[in-house]
Amino acid sequence: MNNSFQLKGNLCFVDEEKKLHLLENKVLVVKEGKIDKILDDFDFHSPLPVIDRSGRLILPGMSDLHAHASQYPYHGIGSDCELLEWLGRHAFPTESKYQDLSFAERAYEKFSEDLRKSYTTRISLFATLHKDATLLLMKKMEEKGLRGYVGLVNMDQNCVEYLQEKDAESALEKTEQFIQQAAEFTLVKPIITPRFALSCSEAELKGLGELSIQYSLPVQSHLDENPSEILETARLFPGYKNYSDIYYRNHLFGNPNKTVMAHCIYNNEEEVEMLKDNGVYVAHCPECNLNVMSGIAPIRKYLDRGIHVGLGSDVSGGSNLDLTLQIRALMQVSKAYSRLVDSKARPLSLVDGFALATIGGGSFFGKVGSFLEGYEADILVIDDHPESFLLPFSLGERLEHFLMRADETTLVAKFISGRRVL
């Protein structure tokens, strides 16, 4: 029973009420990949093996609700572009390379290996429109024990000639094949992925919605990211009452299937209601939103309204798979929003950020992101080198110091559903 053990250390996690728990040197009991209970000390009568990491920080794994695996080769490049220019100059040329499976092999090997070494234990990924390369990405993740969703990206209009599906019909056929072939994987699952409304014909959107229902698959896309994109979308889809409605009326917006929409910066009031009513997740990508100059999403408002929110690295509009960077960016942009836009919007705290990175985004994947009974045992063991501290930090301060300064060399072990992957 590799995925059953007792692990002792400083447990730091957020519960379903978003309350922070800081438990010094307690024992997390994991049975068959799930959290069973928390004990004061090891139960030496139990047959479960003991792992003593006293003094280390033990955190739930983090969930990345939005990233483009295919864009990873140019992460950290293109910082001087706005969204639409950035797509043309960087995203599309790189994504077109995945037609070549030998490029895909090298690129996805590096991506999945870096993902393995990151704080992320669950992720929802965009690949490209290339079916075989996308299946290869799934295979690599599966082999490394990584879990999450991978989307074959649909885009049959308004893209560049060298990176666009021929027509809706063949695209939908390819997508259905992808779904069927992806059934061989058990840790990584397919997700329906219209790139964004602009790049999909109505026929394609409609077909994708039908596939989502037929195969009970979740959905991911982009929504209300950039003012120019929103204007252009309204022009192209005059028959819909707003951007969200394009997805909604094509069965790509929540109920019955789970949906995550990246960004949601400029949703109007009607669209905010639609997020709430349909249980749609918002993937907040604060660093990317700064990098490509999209703006600042009103996350405090979404949380107050009970809308589901998680974090997205948005590689490679974001520079880095490290989700602690998004926690820092989230706090910083929400303070800027409070200072510059709406002084009544209380800034998000470090605990808010930690909550979104763990249970907030985690719940998109099931019972993920906490140490409550029955949760998946996604666990990070962190050595924050307390011997180097000059002040007597409390456990809460150690957690803060780690989240504010993290570099991935501090990650000494990582478990996904109780299986050690690092």
Added chain:
Amino acid sequence: MNNSFQLKGNLCFVDEEKKLHLLENKVLVVKEGKIDKILDDFDFHSPLPVIDRSGRLILPGMSDLHAHASQYPYHGIGSDCELLEWLGRHAFPTESKYQDLSFAERAYEKFSEDLRKSYTTRISLFATLHKDATLLLMKKMEEKGLRGYVGLVNMDQNCVEYLQEKDAESALEKTEQFIQQAAEFTLVKPIITPRFALSCSEAELKGLGELSIQYSLPVQSHLDENPSEILETARLFPGYKNYSDIYYRNHLFGNPNKTVMAHCIYNNEEEVEMLKDNGVYVAHCPECNLNVMSGIAPIRKYLDRGIHVGLGSDVSGGSNLDLTLQIRALMQVSKAYSRLVDSKARPLSLVDGFALATIGGGSFFGKVGSFLEGYEADILVIDDHPESFLLPFSLGERLEHFLMRADETTLVAKFISGRRVL
């Protein structure tokens, strides 16, 4: 001649017109600690030793115009406070510990050692009000070959009882002793450092201005950082026309001596003119300004007006000595400013940020921050692991990728005035 050599690699630097130069595998000739010239290849007839770092990135050292060495023990803590709360909860309690020289020994050893390993080659530091601890910091920097200014912090009012000078007279006497004792150091120099107007009596400000003139010393302080601070300052100093005027009329604002003011977020038009007229440097600390929710400084405007601007890590309002983090934050906040406050303010680019981090702040210390003839040979050698790139990055893209993703493990050598310190 340890500080004379020929160094080959990919030279990346900005000149006095803020133009970026990218020179692939050229040779930087350093004579007696200064840049002599750039050659196409090694001159093997020259007696100067050759150092071949072909393929690596060779950058000018970075200058940090604002940091509190004494606050380093709690870097990465206190992210949920605004400025004045943050001072009371974190800054003052920590700074008071430097009365104990054994604490100062440990804390400044760690600070100066981390500084040695950073991208920074020149720095202007706040210590605390404790003379002996401040001299100890200077000694440690000198021993490690680090250069810059260190300020004994003056604060004789409105602070906490346990961290406040008794009166202006004894404070000025202590400061003059500090200046005289600091004369033993050659690489590190003293700088006049009223903490900020709020914490100094008029008698102290006047006396500090006189010391600055008498000993020809530069000056550093804080200016227009936070709305509450500005209101309180106006209330306490009713006889001055604005915040800057308090420093100006006490000879603590530029000409004849160099002055650097941290933050400058809310300077009114008259104060902007005063910055310009008096050649005052602005230390832009974008991450700290987000962290303690101060706001966003109008840096594009300052640059357009020809005001000197450099970057400040502002440890520990900033989380990190790494100035590349400030380059990223600078770009991000300036994009947010453009999007949310003034759409006419063109965002700062990566090259703008690189310029501010090198020659922009460097010029506060003399001819520092470029590879032009006669400049101090402050040099970073960076291994950005180009073998790991999946795309054929140009040299400009490699520089961008490094600045956007830097971690200090990439720094393989560092020279200050031609002397190797790492």
